[in-house]
Amino acid sequence: MTVPLAEVNVEALSIFAVIVAITLAITYWASQRTKDAATFWAAGRGITGAQNGFAIAGDYMSAASFLGIAGLIFLFGFDGFLYSVGFLVAFLVVLFLLAERMRNSGKFTMADVLSFRLNERPARTAAALGTLVVAGFYLIAQMVGAGALINALVGINFSLAVIATGAFMLIYVVFGGMLATTWVQIIKAILLMSATIVLSIFVLGKIGWNPIDLFNRAEAQSDDGHAYLEPGLRFDNPIDTISLGLGLVLGTAGLPHILMRFFTVPDAKAARTSVVWAVGLIGAFYVMTTFLGFGARAILGEAGATGGVDEAGNLAAPLLAQEVGGGDGTIGGDAFLAIIAAVAFATILAVVAGLVISASGAVAHDVWSNVIRKGRDSEHEEVYVARIAALSIGAIAIAIAVAGGSDLNVSYMVGLAFAVAASANFPALLLALTWKRFNTTGAVTGVLCGVISSVGLVLVGPDVRSDPLIELTQPGIISIPIGFLGCILGTLLSKEEAKAERQFEELHVRSETGIGAERPLEGAGLAPRPRRPRPEVPAGTGVAPTR
Amino acid sequence: MATPGTVRGPAHHEEIDWERAARSPEFQELEGSRRSFVLPATIFFFCWYFGFIILAGYAPSFMGESIYEGFTVGYLFALTQFVMVWVLAGLYLRRANRVFDPLVRRVVEKTPGAAGYATDGAGTSPTDGPSTPRTGDGRPGDREVTS
Numbered sequence: 001m002t003v004p005l006a007e008v009n010v011e012a013l014s015i016f017a018v019i020v021a022i023t024l025a026i027t028y029w030a031s032q033r034t035k036d037a038a039t040f041w042a043a044g045r046g047i048t049g050a051q052n053g054f055a056i057a058g059d060y061m062s063a064a065s066f067l068g069i070a071g072l073i074f075l076f077g078f079d080g081f082l083y084s085v086g087f088l089v090a091f092l093v094v095l096f097l098l099a100e101r102m103r104n105s106g107k108f109t110m111a112d113v114l115s116f117r118l119n120e121r122p123a124r125t126a127a128a129l130g131t132l133v134v135a136g137f138y139l140i141a142q143m144v145g146a147g148a149l150i151n152a153l154v155g156i157n158f159s160l161a162v163i164a165t166g167a168f169m170l171i172y173v174v175f176g177g178m179l180a181t182t183w184v185q186i187i188k189a190i191l192l193m194s195a196t197i198v199l200s201i202f203v204l205g206k207i208g209w210n211p212i213d214l215f216n217r218a219e220a221q222s223d224d225g226h227a228y229l230e231p232g233l234r235f236d237n238p239i240d241t242i243s244l245g246l247g248l249v250l251g252t253a254g255l256p257h258i259l260m261r262f263f264t265v266p267d268a269k270a271a272r273t274s275v276v277w278a279v280g281l282i283g284a285f286y287v288m289t290t291f292l293g294f295g296a297r298a299i300l301g302e303a304g305a306t307g308g309v310d311e312a313g314n315l316a317a318p319l320l321a322q323e324v325g326g327g328d329g330t331i332g333g334d335a336f337l338a339i340i341a342a343v344a345f346a347t348i349l350a351v352v353a354g355l356v357i358s359a360s361g362a363v364a365h366d367v368w369s370n371v372i373r374k375g376r377d378s379e380h381e382e383v384y385v386a387r388i389a390a391l392s393i394g395a396i397a398i399a400i401a402v403a404g405g406s407d408l409n410v411s412y413m414v415g416l417a418f419a420v421a422a423s424a425n426f427p428a429l430l431l432a433l434t435w436k437r438f439n440t441t442g443a444v445t446g447v448l449c450g451v452i453s454s455v456g457l458v459l460v461g462p463d464v465r466s467d468p469l470i471e472l473t474q475p476g477i478i479s480i481p482i483g484f485l486g487c488i489l490g491t492l493l494s495k496e497e498a499k500a501e502r503q504f505e506e507l508h509v510r511s512e513t514g515i516g517a518e519r520p521l522e523g524a525g526l527a528p529r530p531r532r533p534r535p536e537v538p539a540g541t542g543v544a545p546t547r
Numbered sequence: 548m549a550t551p552g553t554v555r556g557p558a559h560h561e562e563i564d565w566e567r568a569a570r571s572p573e574f575q576e577l578e579g580s581r582r583s584f585v586l587p588a589t590i591f592f593f594c595w596y597f598g599f600i601i602l603a604g605y606a607p608s609f610m611g612e613s614i615y616e617g618f619t620v621g622y623l624f625a626l627t628q629f630v631m632v633w634v635l636a637g638l639y640l641r642r643a644n645r646v647f648d649p650l651v652r653r654v655v656e657k658t659p660g661a662a663g664y665a666t667d668g669a670g671t672s673p674t675d676g677p678s679t680p681r682t683g684d685g686r687p688g689d690r691e692v693t694s
Contacts, residue, residue, distance in 0.1 A: 078610070078621055082603060085628045089596045092632055095639060096585045107557040115556055124556075216617040229619050230611030231603040238604025245600035272643055279636045283629050365555070375555040382555070506565040509574060512581070513651050515661040516560040 008155040011334060015342035016154070019191075020168060023349070026183045030176035038521055040177035040383045041108040041361055042263040046524025047182055049270040053277020056261050058185030059354040060087075060252075060278070061192060061285060062138075063145050063314075063347050064414045069286075070320075071313020072234065073293020074300075077222065079234035080293055082241065084286035086248030091282065093253040095275040100268035101433050101511040102259055107518050109361040110259050110425065113511075114432050115370075117503035119440040124366045126447040130424040131256040131362035133451050134417045138257075139355045139393075141413035143401035145314070146348040151406065153318055153341035159402045165345075166398035169352045173360065173390045178264060181353045188343075188350035193281060195343040199317070199336075200288045202324040203295035214291070217298035228297070240474050244415070247476030251418030254425030257351075257358040266520040296320040312411060318344070356390050356397075363389035412463035412473070416454065419475045423483035424450025431487050433511055436504045442491030449486025454479035563660045573657050577650040584642050588635055595631055599624050 034040050047055065062068075065087065072080030106112040111127030143162055150161035172180045207213050215229055222228035235241045252258060262271045296316040300323060318340045322328060325336030364386035369377050377385075401408070424447045431438045431446070457475035462468040472478070510516045568574055603610055603621065610621030655661045 078603075078619075081622075081625055082600070085596075085599070085625050088632055089592065089628055092589070092592050092635055095636055096589055105557060112556045120556070212616055212618045215619070215622070219617065226611060229617070229622070230607045231621060232607040235604070238601075241604035242597070242600050245597065249596065269644075269648065272640065276636050276640050279632055283632055287626075287629055369555045377555075503559070505569040506559065506563075509565050509568045509654075509658075512577060513568075513574070513654050513661075513664070515568070515655060515658060515664045516558070516563065517664065518557055 009153065009334075009338060009341065011338035012154045012341040015338055016345055019187075019342060019346050023168070023172065023180075023184050023187065026187075027172050027176035027180040030179035030183070034175075034177040034179060034383075036521075037108065037365070037379050037382050037386075038518075039179060039524070040386055041260070041357070041365065042518075043178040043182050044524025045264060045266055045518065045520035047264040047270075049265060049273030050277050051182070051186060052261055052265050052270065052274035053281065054189040055182045055185040055264075056258060056274060056278035057281040057285070058187075058189035058192070058350045059257055059261060060255075060282060060351075061189070061347065062142060062351040062414070063149065063344055064141070065285075065289075066192060066196075066347050067149065067314045067317050067344055068145075068312070068414075069289045070292035070296060070317035071315070073289060074296040074316035075313040076234035077218070077224070077228035077294075077297070078231050079241075081290065082231070082235075082244065083248070084289045086245050087252070088279070088283050088286050090249045090252030091275060091279045093249060094258070095272070095279070097430060098253050098259065098433075099262050099271045099275045100514075102262040103265060103268045103271035104514040104517045105433070105507055105511045106259075106263055108260070108263055108365050109358070110256050110429065111362065111366040111370075114428055114443060116432070117500045117507050118432065118438075118443055118497070119500075121371045121374075122440050123443050124370050126428070126444045127425070128362040128366040128371075130254070130420065130428070130447050130451060131366075132359055133455070134254070134256055134421045134425065135355045135359040135362070135393075136397075137413040137420070138255075138417040139352060139359070139397045140400050140404075140408075141410040141417070142348055142352050142355070143397050144404060144406065144408050144410045146345075146352070147401060148406045149314060149344055149348075150341075152315060153337070153344065158406050162398055162401045165348060165352065166394050166401075168349055169356055170391060170394040172349070172353045173356045173394070174387045177386075178260075178357055181350075181357050182261075182264060184346075184353055185350040188346040189281060191343050191346050193285060195340060196285055196288045196292070199321055199324070199340070200291035200295075202336075203291045203299065203320065206299055206324050207295070211290075214294050214298055218294040221297050221301035235473075237471065239477060240472060243472065243474035243477035246480055247415065247419045247422050247474055249422075250426050250476070250480060251420075251422035254421030254429065255418075256362070256421075256425065257354040259429075260354075260358045260361065263518075267517065268514050292317045292320065299323055352397075356394055359393045360386045360390035363393065409463070412458055415474060416458050419454040419458070419479055420451055422450075422476055423454045423479035424448075427480070427483040427487045431484075431491075433507065435491075436501055436508075437491060437496065438487065438504075439491050439494060439497035439500045441494035442487045442489075445490030446483055446487030450479060450483030453482040560660070563658060568654065568658045568661075571654065571657055573650065573654045577647065577654055580646055580650060584639065588639065592631060592635060596628060599628060 038044055069080055069083050072083060102113060105116055110131060111124045114127040115123035146165040147158040147162035150156055151158045172184055207217060219226060219228050224233060227233060265271050265274055300319060318337055321340040322333040322337040326332035364382055368385045369375060369382045428443045428446045454475045457479055458464060460469040461472055463473050612620045614620055614623060655664050
């Protein structure tokens with residue numbers, strides 16, 4: 001069982017080419033419609049709830065989920081599955097606390113909500129910082145992962161793979177904006193779900209259709225024996241386990257590229273529906289990681305680890321597909337490997353496109369338009385700057401990934417992105433929406449405390465230093481309280497802000513009811529929506545429209 | 548715009564009396580109704596999830612005990628998390644559609660200047676609302692390129 005490291009996998013490349021051709025056609029269609037800022041960043045707010053549910057799933061389930069979790073379960077058994085659980089439970093926080101409020105209050109970026117009632121420039125700058133740090137770490141991790149995976153699976157050189165991934169990502173975002181990004185994510189979600197379902201069925205067939213047998217076989221195939229089915233193989237420190245759980249559950253609610261998706265739907269009801277769709281899809285996927293991870297252990301055994309599966313276990317799922325498809329060298333085995341490789345490629349493209357468009361929002365809409373130009377720029381300029389920003393961010397990420405090479409240690413970066421999101425973005429957003437006294441100083445100190453503490457803890461931790469100052473790989477349990485404390489102390493120790501408290505009522509009512517919310521563009525979306533006749537009500541009369 | 552805080556972000560609506568809307572019995576009822584679901588549901592899922600995580604951290608051998616032919620306590624506990632998420636999301640969706648949305652509609656009806664902002668899932672048509680511009684905030688130069 002060897003990975004086709006040297007030779008180029010023509011089958012996988014052909015499937016890549018088909019996926020790329022379809023997504024480029026969509027990008028062309030989207031580029032024809034992307035003329036204004038609301039289409040560039042929010043797809044004209046014409047994405048339906050179900051479409052957005054698929055897009056959220058496509059935006060969220062990175063290669064780290066698909067290949068990474070399968071690999072973590074393959075290597076560490078039960079501890080790998082902890083990720084699957086945390087990634088899903090996180091969506092309850094999003095559904096209950098943020099999805100509808102974000103849609104009602106915001107316009108294009110997370111910073112819109114944070115700065116709604118606070119002092120525009122400092123609050124926006126802080127939110128943009130939080131966005132860029134999260135998107136930056138996440139993006140670099142994905143790009144390096146993309147290069148390494150495509151290199152191993154398809155046989156293309158690492159740098160070329162990174163540049164190709166980056167180039168497609170930039171074409172989608174620069175020309176097609178959020179509209180193209182959304183459809184790339186929807187297609188990816190469909191591909192990922194289909195491939196995972198088929199692979200799970202093959203795995204079940206291979207072990208005789210008894211799912212419980214999967215655990216027994218996996219245990220028998222592991223050198224760790226019964227410990228493989230117990231927690232503790234990856235995290236021997238219980239505090240790390242709890243810290244990881246906290247970071248995953250609160251981090252998702254602070255991921256800028258996920259929050260941005262709620263601006264693409266017509267209203268709060270569609271935002272809510274989209275989370276429920278996403279929860280169904282993402283939950284089904286993470287349940288199936290059982291078949292991918294434990295299945296890889298049961299079917300490939302230790303031989304998988306010494307033979308082809310790399311250190312992080314990222315190749316467990318593709319090798320599993322090859323094995324259940326018939327094995328190395330068979331038509332079925334090679335075809336299945338090629339399909340999984342192509343799905344992994346689509347997965348990476350959809351996630352990096354979402355990350356780049358959210359980062360471009362932070363640079364162009366937040367920093368350029370509102371902080372530097374103070375709103376004096378035209379909408380045309382805003383979109384122009386957004387495209388330049390996306391190009392620059394993409395180019396920087398490509399450069400770092402190519403310069404760092406496949407040896408760059410990115411294993412901690414996705415975890416760090418979640419920790420920063422949970423410690424910097426989530427506390428500030430939640431308090432801006434719910435705490436009247438909250439002020440600009442609190443927001444700025446909170447975001448800074450969250451960013452500095454989570455990045456700092458990882459920099460002195462065992463993932464980065466060989467002589468760690470602190471024996472904690474997951475910073476959440478310390479950095480999340482620091483983020484909240486920063487917000488609260490910063491607020492209480494500074495002067496009350498009359499404007500922030502006065503405008504709190506506006507944000508409060510708006511976020512809960514949608515009164516004053518940004519409206520969808522006319523004609524946005526795919527098909528014309530049936531429009532209910534509504535009696536004309538003159539504004540300000542307070543007369544109830546009859547339904 | 549007069550205040551720098553409203554330049555290119557979401558448009559503020561000075562024409563609506565937000566203080567009054569926030570104090571209105573309709574809004575209070577909406578908030579109370581929402582809180583009566585979200586608060587207990589959030590407390591429940593936090594306890595259930597962190598109960599699972601804490602046991603995974605501190606009681607690995609208990610979590611590894613077999614319930615049925617190798618199917619472990621820990622794995623069963625993990626599967627209940629998935630069921631919990633689906634059930635709570637479904638309950639929230641139903642409660643929101645049946646209870647919160649009609650309450651939102653009542654707040655909208657009782658708030659002068661808010662007509663046309665009711666949540667109906669199909670998107671409010673931009674043409675039938677109040678006199679709010681649909682994008683930007685109507686600043687000169689918002690649409691046309693001046694430079």
